[in-house]
Amino acid sequence: xxxxxxxxxxxxxxxxLERSENxxxxxxxxxxxxxxxxxxxxxxxxxxxxxxxxxxAFLARxxxxxxxxxxxxxxxxxxxxxxxxxxxxxxxxxxxxxxxxLTSEVWEATNETWMSLRSALKTPVTHHGLxxxxxxxxxxxxxxxxxxxxxxxxxxxxxxxxxxTFLERADNTARILxxxxxxxxxxxxxxxxxxxxxxWETILRSxxxxxxxxxxxxGDPDPAGIARFLIVDGRMPRSMAFCCNQILExxxxxxxxxxxxxxxxxxxxxxxxxxxxxSRDINEVLEEGLHEFIQEFISRLGNLGGQIxxxxxxxx
Amino acid sequence: MDKEDIPFDEMFMAGGGIRWPYSGYHQWLEDxxxxxxxxxxxxxxxxxxxxxxxxxxxxxxxxxxxLIPFDIVPRIISxxxxxKLTRGIExxxxxxxxxxxxxxxxxxxxxxxxxxxxxxxxxxxFLPQMIGxxxxxxxxxxxxxxxxxxxxxxxxxxxxxxxxTPSGVSYMLQNRETMLQxxxxxxxxxxxxxxxxxxxxxxxxxxxxxxxxxxxxxxxGVLTPGIHNSAYFEHAFLADQMGTELVEGHDLRVVGGRxxxxxxxxxxxxxxxxxxxxxxxxxxLNFRPDSLLGVPGILDVYRAGGVTLxxxxxxGIADDKAIYSYIPDIIRFYTGEAPxxxxxxxxxxxxxxxxxxxxxxxxxxVVKEIHGSGGYGMLVGPAASKQELEDFxxxxxxxxxxYIAQPxxxxxxxxxxxxxxxxxxxxxxxxxxxxxxxxxHISPGGLTxxxxxxxxxxxxxxxxGGTKDTWVLED
Numbered sequence: 001x002x003x004x005x006x007x008x009x010x011x012x013x014x015x016x017l018e019r020s021e022n023x024x025x026x027x028x029x030x031x032x033x034x035x036x037x038x039x040x041x042x043x044x045x046x047x048x049x050x051x052x053x054x055x056x057a058f059l060a061r062x063x064x065x066x067x068x069x070x071x072x073x074x075x076x077x078x079x080x081x082x083x084x085x086x087x088x089x090x091x092x093x094x095x096x097x098x099x100x101x102l103t104s105e106v107w108e109a110t111n112e113t114w115m116s117l118r119s120a121l122k123t124p125v126t127h128h129g130l131x132x133x134x135x136x137x138x139x140x141x142x143x144x145x146x147x148x149x150x151x152x153x154x155x156x157x158x159x160x161x162x163x164x165t166f167l168e169r170a171d172n173t174a175r176i177l178x179x180x181x182x183x184x185x186x187x188x189x190x191x192x193x194x195x196x197x198x199x200w201e202t203i204l205r206s207x208x209x210x211x212x213x214x215x216x217x218x219g220d221p222d223p224a225g226i227a228r229f230l231i232v233d234g235r236m237p238r239s240m241a242f243c244c245n246q247i248l249e250x251x252x253x254x255x256x257x258x259x260x261x262x263x264x265x266x267x268x269x270x271x272x273x274x275x276x277x278x279s280r281d282i283n284e285v286l287e288e289g290l291h292e293f294i295q296e297f298i299s300r301l302g303n304l305g306g307q308i309x310x311x312x313x314x315x316x
Numbered sequence: 317m318d319k320e321d322i323p324f325d326e327m328f329m330a331g332g333g334i335r336w337p338y339s340g341y342h343q344w345l346e347d348x349x350x351x352x353x354x355x356x357x358x359x360x361x362x363x364x365x366x367x368x369x370x371x372x373x374x375x376x377x378x379x380x381x382x383l384i385p386f387d388i389v390p391r392i393i394s395x396x397x398x399x400k401l402t403r404g405i406e407x408x409x410x411x412x413x414x415x416x417x418x419x420x421x422x423x424x425x426x427x428x429x430x431x432x433x434x435x436x437x438x439x440x441x442f443l444p445q446m447i448g449x450x451x452x453x454x455x456x457x458x459x460x461x462x463x464x465x466x467x468x469x470x471x472x473x474x475x476x477x478x479x480x481t482p483s484g485v486s487y488m489l490q491n492r493e494t495m496l497q498x499x500x501x502x503x504x505x506x507x508x509x510x511x512x513x514x515x516x517x518x519x520x521x522x523x524x525x526x527x528x529x530x531x532x533x534x535x536x537g538v539l540t541p542g543i544h545n546s547a548y549f550e551h552a553f554l555a556d557q558m559g560t561e562l563v564e565g566h567d568l569r570v571v572g573g574r575x576x577x578x579x580x581x582x583x584x585x586x587x588x589x590x591x592x593x594x595x596x597x598x599x600x601l602n603f604r605p606d607s608l609l610g611v612p613g614i615l616d617v618y619r620a621g622g623v624t625l626x627x628x629x630x631x632g633i634a635d636d637k638a639i640y641s642y643i644p645d646i647i648r649f650y651t652g653e654a655p656x657x658x659x660x661x662x663x664x665x666x667x668x669x670x671x672x673x674x675x676x677x678x679x680x681x682v683v684k685e686i687h688g689s690g691g692y693g694m695l696v697g698p699a700a701s702k703q704e705l706e707d708f709x710x711x712x713x714x715x716x717x718x719y720i721a722q723p724x725x726x727x728x729x730x731x732x733x734x735x736x737x738x739x740x741x742x743x744x745x746x747x748x749x750x751x752x753x754x755x756x757h758i759s760p761g762g763l764t765x766x767x768x769x770x771x772x773x774x775x776x777x778x779x780x781g782g783t784k785d786t787w788v789l790e791d
Contacts (some may be wrong), residue, residue: 004578005567096368096543099552100562104367111368156580254580312580316566 002101004313007160009098011314013110014164016091017144020084022172024137026051027074029205031130033198034067044202045070051172051179051206052082071130076121084137085121088114101157109147113140159250160312166250167305170243171298173230176206178294184223184286200226207238227290228282240297244274247304254312266307273300324468324728325740326391337394337789340506350737353388356498357733360386363497369490369549385782386491387732388498391743391764395791401472401747402758404657405462407647409749409756412479412634414650416456419633420446430649431642441632441687443595445602449619451628453525453753458626459518459590460749461485461763465660466728473658473725475744477635477643480627481592484763485748486550489514489557491785492761507790509760515557517750517757522558522588524752528621529574534587536560537577539568541593541609551592561586565593570613575623588624595629637686637720638664660725665716674721675712678705681721683712696773698724727773730784732766742767744775745786760788 030048034041045065049058054073057080062069077083081090092114095107102110116136125133152158177184180203200221204210207230216235217225232241251267263271276297285293309315322330327338334342361383364370370381393401418424419442425431436442461482463475492511496503519536526534540551542564555562563586567577576583591598597607602615617623633639639646641662647655663670663681674681683695695708712719729740747762764784765775775781 001561001584002580003561003563003567004580005564007580093543096548096552100556107368108366112366115365313578313582316569316578 002156002160004315006098006101006157007312008309008314009094010101010157010160011164011308013091013094013098014161015168016087016094017110017141018165018168019082019172020087020091021137021141022169023052023074023082023084023087024134024141025208026176026206027071027130028134029202030070031134032205033202036198041065041067047179048074051175053175054080054082067127068124071125075125075133085117088117103147103151105147105151106144109140109144113144116140156254159254162250163247163308166243166246167301167308169238170240170247171301173207173238173240173243174294174298174301176203177227177230178291178298181290181294184227184290203230207236209236209238212236224282224286227286231285232277232280232282241274241277244270244277248274251308264311266304266311269300269304269307273297273304276300321726323726323740323742324466326466326728326730326743327738328731328740337392337397341390341392341502344502344505353733357388360388360494360498363494364490367490369486384487384777385768386494387766387768387782387784388495389731389733389738390495390785390787391730391745391766392787392789393761395789397472398760398788401464401657404472404474404655405464405747405749405758406756407651407653407656408462408474408477408643409457409460409751411643411647411650412460412477413454413456413751415646416628416631416634417450417454418650420449420630425646425649428649430645431639435636435638435642436633439633439636439638441595441630441636443630443633445615445619446628446630451525452527452621452624455525455751455753456628456631457634458521458525458628458751460751461746462749464657464745464747465725466743466745467726468728471658473660474643475660475725476637477640478746479631479635481594482746482748483547483550483592484746484765485514485759486553487783488748488759488761488763488786489553491763491783495785506787508787509790511759511761514748514759515554517759518554518590519558519560521750521752521757522560522590522624522626525624525626526587527618527624530587530624534624535585536588536590537563537586539563539565539589539591539593541565541597545592547592554590560590563589565607565609565611568611568614570611570617573617573620573622575611575614575617586623588626590626595632598625598629637662637684638666641720660722663721665712665719665721670721671712671716674719675709677721678709678712680724682724683708683719683721686718686720692778696724699772699774724773727767727775730764730766732768732782732784739770741770742773742775743784761786 026048030044033044042065049055049065049070052074058073062073073080073083075084078086080086092110095102095110099107117140120133120136148161180199201210203226204213209229213221213226213229229236230239233239234241234245236242248270251270255264255267327335329335364383364386370383415425419436426433457479459482461478461484463478465473465475467473488511522536523534536558537560538551538555540548540562542548552562561577563577568575569583571583574585575589576585593609596604598610599612599615600607600610601612614623615629618625641659641664644655644659647653663674665671665674674683679697681697685693695704697705727742727744730743731738732741743764743766745762745764748759750757764786765777765781766784767773767775768780768782
């Protein structure tokens, strides 16, 4: 028996954890660009803030997109609900609230993550210290994930944890594409001009895929290849299609032992969303408008999340 | 406490010898390096933090989670001492349950003139809603944590009965777990009775009193006020160890005369609720209307036999500090026996001559609020400043009914592992008792609280107290 509140707590705990990891990855990609091309630094930082959906909140607090301000806002600022520290704290609060649904390994991993980040982020992060902090965040996320996979029963609680992870991840990948879609548009590639593959590399880096892309594709990155990789490639664990497949699988598992054969509204939504990706030709998407395609996906994903909360009685 | 009073030390005798329950431990200790012990002592802190055994301090603006300091020197009780203690506690708890049944039914004890009626009228711990209600199995106090103090080789006294929702049992379990991890060799050198089966006994105790409307194996839940409660860790810990649901008020509602919890598949009835929510907050329809922690209508379901509440509502009348002074009479009245465990002498300030005595001797007394707990709102005369004494004198004179006074008891000491080595500190003891319709189970041990400040007599964790693992030796 799983309480609706427990399902809610697990779902959001893993959404927060996933989001914190993505935030750290975005900051890492931004750092890279800022180091290699100091002139486009501000532009890069602004697109990171925009990916996190926090432009207004950021500008209310900071004059311009400088390293110190952005890093502090994205990692430490507790008034920013999507800073790493706010997210880790929210995840840990959820973990406390659903403590009985977690193994002690998962709980302790989450608690230790909170303790170590709280101490690492006690004072502002310097340029010099940033790589270490980012790698700590990465390691801690892997620690929690490892505990989840190694110790949790594959039951409904696990399904809700995974649903949270993949909904959030699909959303994040889509947002990265949405903010950067213009660099993938065919018109940007001027004939004869040097290809701006640093921008493309940033996209791949934001989803930790700079090497796997090289591994899978033959030759240099190109816009259609990158878009295909992030949207429909079922082998890439952060692609929208991969995440949708995982969402579908977990929803099916939740319904597998129900006597009622009619699928829940959320399962139906998830099936529609998955098949909308499966059947798409990427060149067609690029031609018809990548931006509109992504916007549509993000909105349908949002509806799916809301439907899951309703179907599984997250709230009274 | 007279200045000349030398506290009774449970480990070292006056001449320097070792009291025999501690001989095995002391022998082991002689072989340990101080450095290793220091290292273990700090390891213990890290262990508690990562497991999350913390508590929130009320009124602390920082709202940070704090550790209760853990001391690595165990408190050791011999089998003979323990059996004497448990007999006394059992007797007391049987009497308390008989008293609760009587007070909510025929009130024979008042008719007999043993207890003055005015102790009930106007006492907020007495719940008129419980009059005529018999709880499932006729058990009122399923879970009790009786506070015991020791003042000499053979003197054990009850300080408080804690018959509402006693906390601390998770520390008993975690302290032992920590000691086992840090010093496994110690437990092969000394035979200590285990406490780790407490969650199993607790689950059995809760299952022993299903409500009349329960069908089949009772579904059990622990009802917590939520993650901001100071004892939340314990609520989650116990639910986890028992394998039961941990629910909050807004997970529950009345469905078809039962209390049901909202699961991902719909509402499912719960039969027994180990509630860690106070009476006042349990049911906004019947008690405090502003409570968001309870379940509207739960008391009506309870009265109709749809759910068992553990402990029963209204048990507070038995651990009320005004009733406390009558417990020896209560024991005689219901069991016909002389009390095996004594009380601390108590002056009820509601009585003029007692009040006069209390005011006269304030600097030597401990004064407590009738409904206070956790060491809040009390005065320890010998440790108080002139100003504090004066302030309390005012409080006491303006609301004498609200207070009792007791002599400052010289609590026994047990050494702690301080920087300078072993150093004696005052302790008390809270054994944990589980009551079923046909038996009473007392975990061999309990929670030893220790005042870490030299000379201090206040052991409450909220006031800077620590804890120790508590050993009861095998026969």
